[in-house]
Amino acid sequence: MGKFIDPRRIGYIAGKSYNYDRMNDSDVIVLNEPRLSLGDQFYIPQVAIGLGTTLKHMFRVVMGNHRVVQYPEQTRDNIPVADGGMNARTYRGVHRLNKDEDGRVKCVACFMCSTACPAHCIHIEAEESPWPDREKYPRKFDIDELRCIYCGMCEEACPVDAIELTSTYDIVGLTRQEMIFDKSKLLEMYDRTQATEPM
Amino acid sequence: MPYTLAPAAPEFLSKDQKPAGDRWTLNFGPQHPATHTTLRIVLELDGERVVRAIPHIGYLHSGFEKLGEHLNYNQYVTIVDRMDYSAPIYNELAWHGAVEKLMGIELTPRCKVLRTIAGELGRIQSHLLCVGAAGLDLGAFTAFLFGFNERERIYDIVEFMSGQRYHTSWTRVGGLNMDLPDEGTFKTMVKKFVDDQLPKALQEVETLLNKNRIFIERTRGVGVISAEEAASWSLTGPMARSAGIRRDIRKDEPYLCFQDNWDGQGAPAVDFKVPVMTTGDCYARYLCRLEEMKQSMHIIRQLIDKIPQGPVNVSPEGKEVLPPKDQVYSSIEGLIHHFEMIMTNRGFESPIGEVYNCIESANGELGYYIVSAGESTPWRVRTRPCIYINYAVFPKLIEGHLLSDVVAVLGSVNVIAAELDR
Numbered sequence: 001m002g003k004f005i006d007p008r009r010i011g012y013i014a015g016k017s018y019n020y021d022r023m024n025d026s027d028v029i030v031l032n033e034p035r036l037s038l039g040d041q042f043y044i045p046q047v048a049i050g051l052g053t054t055l056k057h058m059f060r061v062v063m064g065n066h067r068v069v070q071y072p073e074q075t076r077d078n079i080p081v082a083d084g085g086m087n088a089r090t091y092r093g094v095h096r097l098n099k100d101e102d103g104r105v106k107c108v109a110c111f112m113c114s115t116a117c118p119a120h121c122i123h124i125e126a127e128e129s130p131w132p133d134r135e136k137y138p139r140k141f142d143i144d145e146l147r148c149i150y151c152g153m154c155e156e157a158c159p160v161d162a163i164e165l166t167s168t169y170d171i172v173g174l175t176r177q178e179m180i181f182d183k184s185k186l187l188e189m190y191d192r193t194q195a196t197e198p199m
Numbered sequence: 200m201p202y203t204l205a206p207a208a209p210e211f212l213s214k215d216q217k218p219a220g221d222r223w224t225l226n227f228g229p230q231h232p233a234t235h236t237t238l239r240i241v242l243e244l245d246g247e248r249v250v251r252a253i254p255h256i257g258y259l260h261s262g263f264e265k266l267g268e269h270l271n272y273n274q275y276v277t278i279v280d281r282m283d284y285s286a287p288i289y290n291e292l293a294w295h296g297a298v299e300k301l302m303g304i305e306l307t308p309r310c311k312v313l314r315t316i317a318g319e320l321g322r323i324q325s326h327l328l329c330v331g332a333a334g335l336d337l338g339a340f341t342a343f344l345f346g347f348n349e350r351e352r353i354y355d356i357v358e359f360m361s362g363q364r365y366h367t368s369w370t371r372v373g374g375l376n377m378d379l380p381d382e383g384t385f386k387t388m389v390k391k392f393v394d395d396q397l398p399k400a401l402q403e404v405e406t407l408l409n410k411n412r413i414f415i416e417r418t419r420g421v422g423v424i425s426a427e428e429a430a431s432w433s434l435t436g437p438m439a440r441s442a443g444i445r446r447d448i449r450k451d452e453p454y455l456c457f458q459d460n461w462d463g464q465g466a467p468a469v470d471f472k473v474p475v476m477t478t479g480d481c482y483a484r485y486l487c488r489l490e491e492m493k494q495s496m497h498i499i500r501q502l503i504d505k506i507p508q509g510p511v512n513v514s515p516e517g518k519e520v521l522p523p524k525d526q527v528y529s530s531i532e533g534l535i536h537h538f539e540m541i542m543t544n545r546g547f548e549s550p551i552g553e554v555y556n557c558i559e560s561a562n563g564e565l566g567y568y569i570v571s572a573g574e575s576t577p578w579r580v581r582t583r584p585c586i587y588i589n590y591a592v593f594p595k596l597i598e599g600h601l602l603s604d605v606v607a608v609l610g611s612v613n614v615i616a617a618e619l620d621r
Contacts, residue, residue: 023445023446023447023450023451023473027445027450027472027473028445028472028473028474028475029472029473029474029475029490029494030474030475030476030477031474031475031476031483031486031487031490032476033419033478033482033483033486034409034410036410036412036415040410040412041412043412043413046410046411046412049406050341050406050407050411053341053403053406053407054341081359081381081384081388082384082387082388082391084351084352084355086358087358087359087380089380090359090361090362090377090380091358091362091363092362092363110538112538112541115541115542115543116274116541118270118274118275118277118278119277149277149366149368150363151277151366151368152362152363152368152376153273153274153277153368156376156521157521157541159527159528159534159537159538160528161524161528165362
């Protein structure tokens with residue numbers, strides 16, 4: 001105690017020799033405990049200083065110089081990103097299934113997203129497509145939003161830009177079944193968000 | 200269920216303690232505000248003095264390490280995020296650092312700089328929680344709030360660069376999940392944080408706690424560990440450094456921007472100093488963490504103006520990263536490559552072998568040991584958890600102290616139960 005340990009000594013204690021301490025003195029900054037003045041030891045001045053800090057914060061709040069988002073009434077959508085607003089283009093929220101120009105689902109049921117999903121929350125059933133430009137399309141496309149961890153790997157894995165994560169985060173459901181989003185819900189999510197977040 | 204303890208050995212008793220008789224057992228946790236997570240300690244007390252403490256872990260066991268055998272090298276990053284959740288980015292850097300060492304990938308300079316900045320933000324994030332919570336457990340609620348206010352700004356920065364506020368899943372093998380959406384905004388946010396917001400908040404925390412006599416008397420001389428003991432218990436991070444051990448992976452085994460010539464053009468390693476103290480008590484750990492935050496700010500200030508241009512991922516030629524999306528949409532080679540990376544019977548081509556890689560996380564040496572059988576998923580993954588090993592010394596730290604010092608020591612060790620149990 002009281003001085004830095006000799007590395008050879010550590011090696012001795014640990015029962016084998018290894019070079020533990022590879023640092024130079026210039027790499028290290030030695031801290032000392034702050035010295036308490038007589039006033040600090042009386043404690044009363046420190047109480048005043050502490051209360052002063054708290055009061056400074058109180059005045060800052062009264063002057064409106066603080067950042068509080070009154071959540072359900074206000075959201076972070078309208079705040080600039082540099083001030084802590086939300087970047088809707090990159091935020092990873094609830095999924096959507098994109099539609100093509102004809103309003104058909106873009107997905108080709110290649111199962112890439114369900115393979116890449118680390119939480120195994122995407123369930124697809126493929127069927128022969130009724131359209132001539134592709135072979136398959138998803139008959140069922142379910143995402144369990146309770147199981148999902150919103151990592152965005154499905155979006156990375158999609159080869160046709162069909163599944164995307166939106167900036168919607170406030171979804172609620174009274175039952176677990178409601179939170180399993182099927183194809184119609186995911187397509188509806190596209191209609192809701194396509195104005196603010198183009199593909 | 201009744202819980203009985205064998206009598207404590209005589210060498211654990213201090214001079215004024217009665218050897219046996221009116222001992223009583225107190226169950227501390229698993230649901231206690233000061234344990235921060237589900238953590239149980241059975242305390243054998245003599246009056247108010249702790250004779251023996253037996254930590255019981257496993258209340259948050261979630262099989263994280265076993266999951267590593269079922270998820271591929273990219274997917275597992277979502278799980279390691281959830282281990283030390285006081286700073287999720289650290290776990291990602293350690294995990295993908297190990298995978299890249301296994302596969303022999305050299306990152307691009309841009310990726311190295313971004314990962315280093317994010318890592319130091321993670322260190323600040325974790326230390327703000329620990330410093331604030333150390334005060335909170337002792338009744339100083341205000342400092343905790345000032346610290347948490349700044350954590351909120353780190354969440355904003357992290358959300359901007361990764362897409363999610365907390366469990367970022369930001370790194371990928373050979374790169375990141377995406378480049379910065381807008382470099383100018385990122386620089387503005389980080390500069391405002393390290394030049395203006397965080398120094399002010401740290402100043403306020405220091406004003407409230409550093410010379411506060413109540414705080415000092417609750418922490419100084421409590422939970423003391425000497426340098427010899429710290430070395431033989433293999434403590435790392437602020438716990439070892441506050442006891443006088445000069446050990447920091449960033450200096451000893453440099454990685455990312457902490458090594459010389461990290462960009463291949465002779466750039467020097469970033470300059471910072473390792474704070475060390477000799478007293479080894481809770482107060483020393485607190486002071487060390489405060490100084491480490493200042494050094495992290497210094498590191499970020501050096502790097503933020505030097506983010507190199509260029510790709511953030513390594514070249515897709517090596518079949519380790521997904522090809523860019525425009526190649527996938529437009530070329531058949533890109534599409535085949537994209538499918539091969541994800542299909543379960545293809546994926547990564549990892550060499551057969553074992554690898555261990557560690558980084559200096561906020562709480563110490565955080566390492567991952569991978570045994571690879573040449574598939575796209577590891578054969579076995581093992582974490583070298585810094586908090587678990589630091590926590591092992593807790594019964595020794597608390598012996599002979601008062602019951603109310605349990606929370607002071609727990610706060611200074613910074614126990615995160617999710618990393619204990621894994």
